[in-house]
Amino acid sequence: MNNSLHLRGHHLICLQFYKGLGYDASFVKNLNRVVKAWEKTPALIVEGPDMVCKSCPYLEGEKCALSDKIDQKDLLALNLLKVQLGVLIEKQTVKNKLYEIWEVWKEKACKDCLWNEVCSEEVKTKTKHKRSF
Ligand code: SF4
Numbered sequence: 001m002n003n004s005l006h007l008r009g010h011h012l013i014c015l016q017f018y019k020g021l022g023y024d025a026s027f028v029k030n031l032n033r034v035v036k037a038w039e040k041t042p043a044l045i046v047e048g049p050d051m052v053c054k055s056c057p058y059l060e061g062e063k064c065a066l067s068d069k070i071d072q073k074d075l076l077a078l079n080l081l082k083v084q085l086g087v088l089i090e091k092q093t094v095k096n097k098l099y100e101i102w103e104v105w106k107e108k109a110c111k112d113c114l115w116n117e118v119c120s121e122e123v124k125t126k127t128k129h130k131r132s133f
Contacts, residue, residue, distance in 0.1 A: 019118060020032065030055035044087075045078070
C-alpha cells in the first residue's frame with residue numbers, strides 16, 4: 001500500500017470520534033496526522049490494515065491481534081454507510097450519515113470496543129438532543 005490516505009471500514013466511523021487518545025505515543029502521532037489529512041483529502045477505502053494500523057502495536061503482519069472481529073466490523077461499516085472498497089470518501093460524508101446508522105453501529109460494534117467509554121459521552125448527548133454529529 002502506498003502513502004496516499006487509505007482507511008479500512010470501521011475506521012471511517014471510529015475516527016469521527018477521535019479525541020487524541022491511542023495505544024502509545026507513535027500511534028497517536030500517526031493518528032493525529034491521518035485525521036488532519038482526512039479533513040482535507042478524501043480517503044481511499046481499503047480492506048485490511050490501513051494508515052492507522054501501520055503504527056499500531058497490535059498489528060501483527062496483516063492481522064489485528066487485538067480483536068478477531070475487526071474484519072466483521074469493517075464489513076458492517078461499509079454496509080451501513082453503503083460504500084464499497086476502492087472508493088474515495090470524505091470525512092464529512094461519513095459524518096453526515098452517522099445519525100442514521102448510529103443505533104445499529106452502537107449495538108453491533110461498540111459494545112465490546114476498548115474505546116467505548118471515550119466515544120459514549122458525546123454520542124449520548126447528541127442522540128438525546130437529536131443533534132447531528
Ligand atoms: S487495534 Fe487492530 S484495527 Fe485497530 S489500529 Fe490496531 S491493528 Fe488496526
